Amino acid sequence: MSKLDPLPGLSPYPLQHFFDEMYADKRNVRPHYRHVNRMFSGMSSEELQGKQNLMQRRMMEEGITFTLYNPAQDHPMERTIPFDMIPRIIPKNEWERLEAGIIQRITALNLFIHDIYHEQYIVKDGIVPRRMIISNCYFRPEMSGLRVPGGAYITTSGIDLIRHHDGHYYVLEDNLRTPSGFSYLFKGRTLMNQLFPELSFASSIRDVDHSLNRFLSVLRSLSPSRRSDPVIALLTPGEYNSAYYEHAFLAQQMxxxxxEGRDLVTKDHKIYLKEMNGLRRVDVLYRRLDDDYIDPLAFQPDSLLGVAGLMNAYRAGNIAIANAPGTGVADDKAMYVYVPDMIRYYLNEEPILGNVPTYLLSRPDERLYVLENLSEMVVKETSLSGGYGMLIGSEATKEELAEFRMKIIADPDRYVAQPIMSLSRAPVLSGGTMAPRHIDLRAFVLMGADRKPHVIPGGLTRVAMKEGSLVVNSSQGGGVKDTWVMA
Structure with a gap:
């Protein structure tokens, strides 16, 4: 361990009982943080605040924004996502274990999705209850028996991980429909290289830029045509979507x-892009809107965002859709409970990464336990994401606890519960000084027709910017950090 010099503005904060990513104890910095700690400790509070202001100005100038929706406001609010300059660093051996566990998990989940839309062996063998499938709002009967290009259902995914006070990582959620955050990962690294070139280039860290090329290669591999240069399009709901910046960024970079849906047309069970000089056939559609909206003829009939006839073209084998429709059946928070069993069933392996203990409130004994200990639980709606429909018992009022209790009793199948985990902390710059904030890690995985998952080195560290808060979601005001994997 290296000793921490108590220099101005960056004296160590109280460690309490949480795992701290930078500090091993009150006097010692973890070895892989030594260089970063030395540099930030050598800067004055004014210099740090100046860099932070420059970072936010760069983000605003480049339009790196996120849209917040507040029911109390008439209009959504667009803002720059808070970006903290102290990187989160993961040692090489630690990352290798995470990477292996993530690959194992995505491999099993992809096999599960194929299975339930075909033979349903896992249901017949009693591993996953049939009612968990047919009652799942993301299960799409339209996908039954359909051949998916390359057998890759989960082209992009975001696996959310936390580190508990015991120092071990746990999977918190699997995001398999339209995961977001890629742009903040890539753009955050670019900004760090620009603002701290002496820091990033002097550190031996894994590169992430090559993963954009991998992203494009993965999409190209899904093309059902034999054309050497397939046409790929990113389908966005439009500029008012909270993640529109990301959609534009990824399309431009790749x-x-x-x-948008209005830019596409169906003809002879094929999808075409309308161009000034005519129609151009699309081979791969990377969609960033949910199943309900992609085709009004197949799903929600009043959708104005999708493409009428898209599913017919998909069934005819004339276009690939990433991610495949129906992947959300494995994204559901109740299905999450069964992922370790899926790994054992399909791969005959023990899970490398554990789940957070989770209670299915449809089970009477588990429901009773949760209701008796509601103030110590996080309760989530199974079909929602982004921090919505969630109760954190320790932060709730008596009225909120009573209200959630009634919701659970009225519709227990709708909820799962987990004990409140003590998320690890990392230092952030706040007003020119260093302060602890809780973090998690969204690891991004890409999978093409070869079905060999590629984990982008590092992923996106999400930060609960409010002191003491455990909510890291951008939609709830959370921020991000650049994440370094040591090479």
Missing amino acids: GIHLV
């Missing part, structure tokens, strides 16, 4: 078309 050199693919950014389209």
Whole structure:
């Protein structure tokens, strides 16, 4: 361990009982943070605040924004996502274990999705209850028996991990439908290289830029046509979507078309892009809207965001859709409970990464336990994400606890509960000084027709910017950090 010099503005904060990513104890910095700690400790509070202001100005100038929706406001609020300059650092051996566990998990989940839309062996063998499938709002009967290009259902995924006070990582959630955050990962690294070139280039860290090329290669591999240069389009709901910046960023960086539903047309069970000089056939559609909205003829009939006839073109084998429709059946928070069993069933392996203990409130004994200990639980709606529909018992009022208790009793199948985990902390810069904040890690995985998952080195560290808060979601005011994997 290296000793921490108590220099101005960056004296160590109280460690309490949480695992701290930078500090081993009150006097010692973890070895992989030594260089970063030395540099930030050598800067004055004024210098740090100046860098932070420059970072936020750069983000605003480049339009790196996120839209917040507040029911109390008439209009959504667009803001720059809070970006903290002290990177989160993961040692090489630690990352290798995480990477292996993530690959194992995505492999099993992809096999599960294929299975339930075909033979349903896992249901017949009693591993997953049939009612968990047919009652799942993300299960799409339209996908039954359909051949998916390359057998890759989960082209992009975001696996949320936390580190508990015991120092071990646990999987918190699997995001398998339209995971977001890629742009903040790539753009955050670019900004860090610009603002701290002497820091990033002097550190031996894994590169992330090559993963954009991998992203494009993965999408190209899904093309059902034999054309050497397949046409790929990113389908966005439009500029008012909270993640529109990301949609535009990814399309620009990968050199693919950014389209809305109105830009596409169906003809002879094929999808075409409307261009000034005519129609151009699309081979791969990377969609960033949910199943309900992608095709009004197949799903929600009043959707104005999708493409009428898209599913017919998909069934005819004339276009690939990433992620495949129906992947959300494995994204559901109740299905999450069964992922360790899926790994054992399909891969005949023990899970490398554990789940957070989770209670299915449809089970009477588990429901009773949760209701008796509601103030010590996090309760989540199974079909929601982004921090919505969630209760953190320790932060709730008596009225909120009573209200959630009634919701659970009225519709227990709708909820799961987990004990409140003590998320690890990392230092952030706040007003020119260093302060602890809780964090998690969203690891991004790409999978093409070869079904060999690629984990982007580092992923996106999400930060609960409010002191003491455990809510890291951008939609709830959370921020992000650049994440370094040591090479």
